[in-house]
Amino acid sequence: MERLKAFGRLMPRLVVAVGAGVLLGYSFEPHDHPWFIVVAIPLFLAVLNGVSVKAGILLGAGFGIAYYAVLVPWLSIIGGDAAIALAILEGLFYAVFGAFASQALKHRLWMLWIPCMWVATEYATASVPFGGFPWGRLAWAFSDSPMGKLASLVGIPGLSFAIALLGVLAYAVLRRKSAFGQRAIALVAGVAIVGGSALISLDKDGDGKTVTAAMVQGNVPGKGLEFLGRARTVTRNHLNATLDLQKRVAAGSEVRPQIVIWPENSTDIDPYKDAETRADIEQAVKAVGVPILVGAVLEGPGENERQTTGIVWDPVTGPGQVYAKRHPVPFGEYIPFREQLLPYIKRLEMVGRQTAPGKVPGVLKIGDVTYGDVICFEVAYDDVVADVMKGGAQVLVVQTNNATYGGTGQPEQQFAITRMRAIETGRTVLIASTSGISGVVRPDGSVEHKSDQFVPDVYVAQVPVRDSKTLATTLGGWPQWTLTGLGIMGAVLALLARRRTRSADPGTPPAATPSREKVPV
Structure with missing residues (x-):
């Protein structure tokens, strides 16, 4: 009975926590209200203040599940149960955050x-299980904000820290028991973070060299899952779009590119083993007379396996360098525990053969330019982007296929992530999608071109080739590791302080020391 009463007392806080999670979800594309974050985080901290660890777990779970339910509803294209499962899974990470944060709020630091614990939580969601899902990082919401410029200095983890810190500072200003001095310091610090970010200047120029590239969006014959099984039509669409490009070049109405980029899955049929597909690619590459980076699905390397790749196809020497996607999507491109799950979940048979991950970064030397190729969701993974930068990438390429999620908000979210990668690395990003969004993002994150969805689109751009590094790429993983380490330290100190408080008066029952703020569950 006492537990039911305690839960009833907690319900108003849970409602606010869920509302804060919804508000946080609306900070991101396609809603695009980034400053909602500075409201959502104070609300979440307010409900965590003074509660027990168990209550913090429940409140954190409610917050996290609501957050991801708003952030990734596009997964319901695969199945409503998949969207619910993902929201619950990611919500569990915020349940852990809620447990620790509820105690850390009692610590003087x-x-x-x-904010360090927030970064640690984002690091955990981006790492486990099955390689993680880094879609919910605060930094992704700020591609259109001057504050996003901070990513060029401290990377994506550092930017997430700064955003979470803003939320914390807002809470310090608003909470009733904050002293005047604490409020003043928090207000000044918040203004300094926002104002200082606006003063950062990002360079859009290259190192005296440019390259002309064409991004080909051939479009697909259907939406959602409808396009599956029409691989030859998709390849033929990209062939025809490339032939049209060459006609414009020959007529003098378009500049001749030095490289043409086809998207992920521009052919789902292995061109090494299928003569018709190979002939289509050969026709395209010989027509334009320059290399095409082809997005192709190859058979192998093992039995009942495939690889999603980018192949450099030269008009003279044919297929050459190959990059194989290193982070295939679990339950989308491969099935964890395949033998155990397939007998019970027949829908997983749609995944087909297992996608085997590649082993090496997508560093491709084409002509005298080094490209860093990442494929689709890989753009959200720090290690994939960092590795191509370490390999000397002067221009970044994102080959993607968002046809499954067209019109759901997912392509807009991925495009925002891509813009943040441009700012972080100081590189132009060339995006080629089967059905959209394709485009060109300048090194400062501004958009030169952004295609519509489910229409053919061919865009030719002359972009800077850069060798210089941003501070973020020089620092590499250090901001992530440092902030995560501090977050773990804060969690440990908070729990130790809690244990000391409990052991100071072990004989006093909870009912004898009531608190208006503490809600034990």
Whole structure:
């Protein structure tokens, strides 16, 4: 009975936590209200303040599940149960955050520990299970904001820290028991973060060299899952779009590119083994007379396996360098525990053969330019982008296929992530999608071209070739590791302080020390 009463007392807080999670989800594309974050985080901290660890778990779970339910509803294209499962899974990470944050709020350094713990939570979601799902990082919401420029200095983890810190500072200003001095310091610090970000200047120029590239969006014959099984039509669409490009070049109405980029899955049939597909690619590459980076699905390397690749196809020497996608999507491109799950979940048979991950970064030397190729969701993974930068990438390429999720908001979210990668690395990003969004993002994150969805689109751009590094790429993983380490330290100190408080008066029952703020569950 007492537990039911405690849960009833907690319900108003849970409602606010869920509302804060919804508000946070609306900060991201396609809703695009990034400053909602500075409201959502204070609300979440307010409901965590003064509660027990168990209550923090429940409140954190409610917050996290609501957050991801709003952020990734596009997964319901695969199945409503898949969207629910993902929201619950990611919500569990915020349940852990809620447990620790509820105790860290009692520590005198809480304004440091809380944003560090947020970064640690994002690191966990981006790492496990099955390689993680880094889609919910705060930094992705700020591609259109001056504050996003911070990513060029401290990377994506550092930007997430700064955004979480803003939320913490807003809470420090608003909470009733904050002293005047604490409020003043928090207000000044918040203004300094926002104002200082606006003063950062990002360079859009190259190192004296440019390259002319063409992004081909051939379009697909259907939406959602409808396009599956029409691989030859998709390849033929990209062939025809490339032939049209060459006609414009020959007529003098378009500049001749030095490279043409086809998207991920521009052919789902292995061109090494299928003569018709190979002939289509050969026709396209010989027509334009320059290399085409072809997005192709190859058979192998093992039995009942495939690989999603980018192949450099030269008009003279034919297929050459191959990059195989290193982060295939679980339950989309491969099935974990395949033998155990397939007998019970027949829908997983749609995945087909297992996609085997590649082993090496997508560093491709084409002509005298080094490209860093990442494929689709890989753009959200720090290690994939960092590795091509370490390999000397002067221009970034994203080959993607968002046809399954067209019109759901997912392509807009991925495009925003791509813009943040341009800012972080100081590189132009060339995006080729089967059905959209394709485009060109300049090194400062501004958009030169952004295609519509489910229409053919061919865009030719002259973009800077850069060798210089941003501070973020020089620092590499250090901001992530440092902030995560501090977050873990804050969690440990908070729990130790809790244990000391409990052991100080072990004989006093909870009912004898009531608190208006504490809600034990």
